[in-house]
Amino acid sequence: MALKTLSAKAAAALDRDLMCTGAFSIDQLMELAGLSVSQAVYRVHPISKGKRILVAVGPGNNGGDGLVAARHLCHYGYQPTIYYPKRSNNELYQRLAKQLEDLDIPFVDDFQTALQSSDHVLDAVFGFSFSGEVREPFPAVIQAMSETKIPVTSVDAPSSWDIEEGPPKSGIGSNFHPDVLISLTAPKHLAKHFRGRHFIGGRFVTPAIAEKYDFDVPAYEGVDQIVEVGPDGSRL
Numbered sequence: 001m002a003l004k005t006l007s008a009k010a011a012a013a014l015d016r017d018l019m020c021t022g023a024f025s026i027d028q029l030m031e032l033a034g035l036s037v038s039q040a041v042y043r044v045h046p047i048s049k050g051k052r053i054l055v056a057v058g059p060g061n062n063g064g065d066g067l068v069a070a071r072h073l074c075h076y077g078y079q080p081t082i083y084y085p086k087r088s089n090n091e092l093y094q095r096l097a098k099q100l101e102d103l104d105i106p107f108v109d110d111f112q113t114a115l116q117s118s119d120h121v122l123d124a125v126f127g128f129s130f131s132g133e134v135r136e137p138f139p140a141v142i143q144a145m146s147e148t149k150i151p152v153t154s155v156d157a158p159s160s161w162d163i164e165e166g167p168p169k170s171g172i173g174s175n176f177h178p179d180v181l182i183s184l185t186a187p188k189h190l191a192k193h194f195r196g197r198h199f200i201g202g203r204f205v206t207p208a209i210a211e212k213y214d215f216d217v218p219a220y221e222g223v224d225q226i227v228e229v230g231p232d233g234s235r236l
């Protein structure tokens with residue numbers, strides 16, 4: 001069996017379908033996406049391995065998933081720290097940031113220094129709308145995540161990887177190989193190049209949507225918001 005994956009275009013169209021015909025709001029989808037991410041971190045990195053989670057947050061919805069995950073992780077007993085250099089004026093992100101500030105979660109300006117006192121990194125910089133060369137201020141962040149010995153979990157895509165082709169052949173991101181990937185809704189084409197632990201999350205897909213986009217809804221167990229899958233997409 002081969003891993004069934006989505007192109008960036010299909011992932012964006014699916015997102016629109018969920019919101020237009022499926023009647024979901026972006027807040028709802030992001031909350032469930034971020035909850036899935038928090039469960040994946042909890043699974044691979046229980047609190048006994050260290051509480052300090054550094055969350056690298058990008059300017060779009062991938063970053064929003066990271067902000068939601070950080071809130072849940074804080075409630076689980078972790079100590080998240082947020083690096084969020086390009087804040088959006090969008091009201092949704094402002095509310096998500098306020099929710100973290102109200103929990104006294106620190107926002108830092110220096111990613112590299114914060115990395116030195118962290119136990120795990122959550123990469124919520126770019127998702128399926130990333131394209132081209134990584135622009136400032138993110139090259140140094142991708143480089144630091146490529147070089148660190150601390151485990152890295154990527155949300156939906158290893159940031160800087162081409163959504164269709166995977167890791168860039170050279171330059172920033174070419175040696176970025178996160179330990180864990182959590183694909184939201186369904187894996188994107190880049191997942192075929194990923195060799196770490198792979199989870200699927202985003203438990204909001206109807207059978208009709210899965211059929212339209214030709215992927216299988218994973219067999220979530222009980223109240224789990226995530227399923228760990230092998231290289232062929234079958235449940236582990």
Ligand SMILES: NC(=O)C1=CN([C@@H]2O[C@H](COP(=O)(O)OP(=O)(O)OC[C@H]3O[C@@H](n4cnc5c(N)ncnc54)[C@H](OP(=O)(O)O)[C@@H]3O)[C@@H](O)[C@H]2O)[C@H](O)CC1
Binds near residue numbers: 030065157184
């Ligand atoms: N159905 C689902 O699975 C859901 C997934 N969610 C998450 O949403 C992201 C996709 O979110 P989107 O807002 O479309 O885009 P991204 O977060 O991937 O990135 C957009 C921002 O990134 C900037 N960008 C793009 N390329 C570069 C680059 N080369 N260098 C620097 N910055 C870049 C872009 O900037 P612009 O200047 O181009 O505007 C955007 O600001 C998906 O992956 C999931 O994680 C939803 O949360 C819920 C539903």
Ligand SMILES: [K+]
Binds near residue numbers: 154158
């Ligand atoms: K990411």
